[in-house]
Amino acid sequence: MNRGVIILSLFVSLAFVHLGTFNKSEADGLRRKVAQLKSDNLEMKQEIKVKEDMVKRRPVPLPIAFAAVMNETRILESDSGKNMNVQLEDAKDAEDISTHYVATSYRGVRGLKIKIVIDKFSKETDMGAVLDDIHLLEKNTDFIAEEINKDSNHLIVKGEIYGI
Amino acid sequence: MHYLLFNSGIFVSDGVNTRRTDKEGLQDILGPADEVGVCVVDVDVLIAASVEIPVEKKDSILVRKFTEFYKYESYIIQDEKIGDNLFQVIGIKEQKVKEIYAMVSPQKVRSFIPYGIALRNTLVNHRIDLNKTVVFVDDQGSERLLTVFDGLKFSRTRGLANNGEDLLPEIKRSQIDFAKKNEEYLTQSSSFVIVVNNPSLMMEIRNNDERLTVECLDVASPALEGLKEADTHIKYRLSEEILKQRQELELKKKLKTAAVSICLVIAGAFYFLFNKIEQGLLEHQYDSAVQANERLDRSLNIIDRQTYREDLRRHKSLDYGIYYLAVLDLIPASYEVDSFKFIKSDRWELELDVSSAREEAYDPIAKTGILKRAEIKDIFTNNQPGKYLKVVL
Numbered sequence: 328m329n330r331g332v333i334i335l336s337l338f339v340s341l342a343f344v345h346l347g348t349f350n351k352s353e354a355d356g357l358r359r360k361v362a363q364l365k366s367d368n369l370e371m372k373q374e375i376k377v378k379e380d381m382v383k384r385r386p387v388p389l390p391i392a393f394a395a396v397m398n399e400t401r402i403l404e405s406d407s408g409k410n411m412n413v414q415l416e417d418a419k420d421a422e423d424i425s426t427h428y429v430a431t432s433y434r435g436v437r438g439l440k441i442k443i444v445i446d447k448f449s450k451e452t453d454m455g456a457v458l459d460d461i462h463l464l465e466k467n468t469d470f471i472a473e474e475i476n477k478d479s480n481h482l483i484v485k486g487e488i489y490g491i
Numbered sequence: 492m493h494y495l496l497f498n499s500g501i502f503v504s505d506g507v508n509t510r511r512t513d514k515e516g517l518q519d520i521l522g523p524a525d526e527v528g529v530c531v532v533d534v535d536v537l538i539a540a541s542v543e544i545p546v547e548k549k550d551s552i553l554v555r556k557f558t559e560f561y562k563y564e565s566y567i568i569q570d571e572k573i574g575d576n577l578f579q580v581i582g583i584k585e586q587k588v589k590e591i592y593a594m595v596s597p598q599k600v601r602s603f604i605p606y607g608i609a610l611r612n613t614l615v616n617h618r619i620d621l622n623k624t625v626v627f628v629d630d631q632g633s634e635r636l637l638t639v640f641d642g643l644k645f646s647r648t649r650g651l652a653n654n655g656e657d658l659l660p661e662i663k664r665s666q667i668d669f670a671k672k673n674e675e676y677l678t679q680s681s682s683f684v685i686v687v688n689n690p691s692l693m694m695e696i697r698n699n700d701e702r703l704t705v706e707c708l709d710v711a712s713p714a715l716e717g718l719k720e721a722d723t724h725i726k727y728r729l730s731e732e733i734l735k736q737r738q739e740l741e742l743k744k745k746l747k748t749a750a751v752s753i754c755l756v757i758a759g760a761f762y763f764l765f766n767k768i769e770q771g772l773l774e775h776q777y778d779s780a781v782q783a784n785e786r787l788d789r790s791l792n793i794i795d796r797q798t799y800r801e802d803l804r805r806h807k808s809l810d811y812g813i814y815y816l817a818v819l820d821l822i823p824a825s826y827e828v829d830s831f832k833f834i835k836s837d838r839w840e841l842e843l844d845v846s847s848a849r850e851e852a853y854d855p856i857a858k859t860g861i862l863k864r865a866e867i868k869d870i871f872t873n874n875q876p877g878k879y880l881k882v883v884l
Contacts, residue, residue, distance in 0.1 A: 329748040336752035343759030350766035357773040364780035371787040375794055383797040433799040434792040454828070455819075458812035465807040469800060475811060475833035489803060491796055 389428060389437050389490030392469040396488055399467050400443065403460045409445055409452075411460075416440040416485060429487075436489055441470075443484040457482060493525055494718045496606065497591055498532040498650065499634065504715040517594055527595055528602040528718040530609040531727075532636060532648050533587060535561050537580045538573070538676050553580050569725040571608075573643040577676065581605045581725070588727050597732045602721035607638055607645035612717030614640065614686070617708055624670070624683035626662050629713060630692055637661060639669035641677055658692070659699045688713055809839050814884050817861045818843065822880075823854040829872055839884040844870065846877035856880070 387395075400411045415427055417440075424439060431438040443464075445457060454477070461484055465471060472486040496502040500511050503520055512520060521527065537560050541552040553570050557580045566582035573579045583605070592600070610627060619625060621640050629636040633653055639646040646669040651661055666683050685705045687693045693707040710716050728736075811833055818841060819828070826845035834840045847854065853869050853876050856862065866881040 329744060332748050332752050333755070336755045340755040340759030343756070343763040347759070347763035347766040350763065350770045354766060354770040354773050357770065357777050361773060361776045361780050364777070364784050368780065368783050368787055371784070371791050375787065375790055378791075378794045378798045378802075381798040382801045384800040386796045386799070431799075433795040433802070434788065435796045436799045450827075455812040455816045458815050459810070462807070462810050462812060466804075469803060471803055471807060472811075472833070473835045476830075477832070478830045489799055 386491045389439055392488050392490035393439055396468045396470045399464050410447055412444040414442050416442050436491055438487045438489055440487050445482040494528045494715045496530050496714050509712045509715055514594055526601045527599050528721055529600055530604050530606045530714050530718050531583050532606040534605040535582045536647055538673050539578055539580050540576050541578055553578055557582055567727050579644055583727055592729055603727040604721050604725050606648055606714050609714040609717035610638055612720050613713040619686055626666050626683055626685050628687040630689035637665045639665050659696055821860055821862050822856055825849055825854045841882045841884055843880045844872050846872045846875035
């Protein structure tokens with residue numbers, strides 16, 4: 328009888344320990360998540376603090392930013408006489424550009440990856456002026472270049488247009 | 492501590508003084524917290540053989556033998572081992588035990604032994620040789636108690652009124668009765684020693700028969716003296732008392748079991764609750780952190796939309812044409828640019844492949860200005876000797 332009671336209480340105790348162990352593992356998982364979230368929150372606070380001091384500008388919808396890039400390239404084309412062919416990166420021209428919007432490192436800001444192909448070079452082409460045009464394009468639009476590659480026939484500028 | 496001897500009257504000793512009292516007087520003498528040692532004169536004794544183990548079987552045999560011998564009254568029986576498979580069974584009438592426990596609370600009784608054992612303790616302490624048969628005469632004034640000892644064995648105590656008659660025939664009769672009753676367990680010898688606790692009685696016996704060995708023990712109450720050192724497992728108790736004690740023991744056991752069980756459950760429950768509470772607190776912390784994260788994310792979302800253009804503007808500081816021309820200025824005119832590449836990693840890098848225009852091999856390129864830390868390698872490109880340059884801008 329006495330032994331039975333002790334064994335029964337031992338089982339009850341073990342059941343509690345089992346539940347406690349389950350709760351402990353849950354708590355350990357939560358502790359890690361809380362630590363990660365706190366760390367993220369701290370980083371976000373610092374990021375906000377830095378960005379609060381920056382100049383605020385009205386955001387531009389991505390189709391309008393894209394149109395601005397297209398418009399600027401047309402102007403540069405007419406000024407320099409070079410052919411600047413704007414293409415979506417890894418996509419055909421006819422496609423709906425909205426399906427190619429990608430997330431960016433800015434929250435709530437989307438990106439469109441494009442490449443600008445410039446050809447018909449000669450040895451006399453002033454490459455410095457071509458590169459200046461690309462810099463001008465960056466300055467006048469919400470486009471930012473990520474890679475400029477010139478081989479014997481083409482100069483390809485890969486980059487991303489930003490907008491909301 | 493008081494020592495009580497129950498005979499026709501009650502003798503009480505406080506360890507120093509002894510006096511005779513009655514039932515009512517005893518209640519006045521004993522304090523509420525006093526412990527007592529009890530010895531009883533009126534006992535019946537039987538020597539019986541039995542197996543020693545199992546104890547239950549031994550007890551059964553001894554009770555059966557004693558009951559066969561003393562069948563007319565109800566006894567409480569105790570036994571002591573006096574040899575191999577040989578026991579001295581000592582019974583006290585149940586009625587007598589009840590009477591004593593009615594006078595003295597069972598909780599107060601530390602020892603409860605037969606008069607013979609108490610007396611035997613005193614004889615042993617006074618180095619009386621019990622290897623011989625000893626007849627002890629306890630002179631209590633109005634009464635004289637005769638008990639025969641042989642080794643550990645002792646006889647039923649006979650009480651004789653002190654009426655001035657010659658005691659020697661009674662002593663001899665006691666010795667003969669004892670010898671007859673226990674003849675199979677005694678050494679066959681008719682000699683015996685008489686021990687008395689009264690010098691004048693000793694002289695009287697000696698005068699009656701000079702051949703007898705008579706010794707005197709200078710102890711007024713030898714049984715009460717021996718009761719002080721009652722180092723024996725024997726203690727007479729009422730069956731009700733034994734039952735009560737067993738019930739108390741059982742209750743203690745149950746309480747102990749309950750305590751152990753409760754402790755076990757509490758330990759488990761404590762572990763569970765501790766972790767459950769900790770989990771609850773962490774869940775609360777997690778919810779708070781998630782809410783803060785969502786709030787910050789919304790804020791950052793708004794501020795990112797407001798500042799991304801400014802941030803882009805800050806990252807457009809590289810004027811590619813200027814850097815390109817600066818590199819070209821440092822490359823000898825004998826080289827022509829075959830290809831170049833601006834690549835953005837942490838910082839912008841410019842990679843150039845140049846080849847010798849006049850098929851002259853490897854004009855050196857000075858590592859100065861922007862090329863100070865440039866990586867420059869000799870290569871063979873477009874079937875021409877050339878150079879590979881990598882400049883971190």
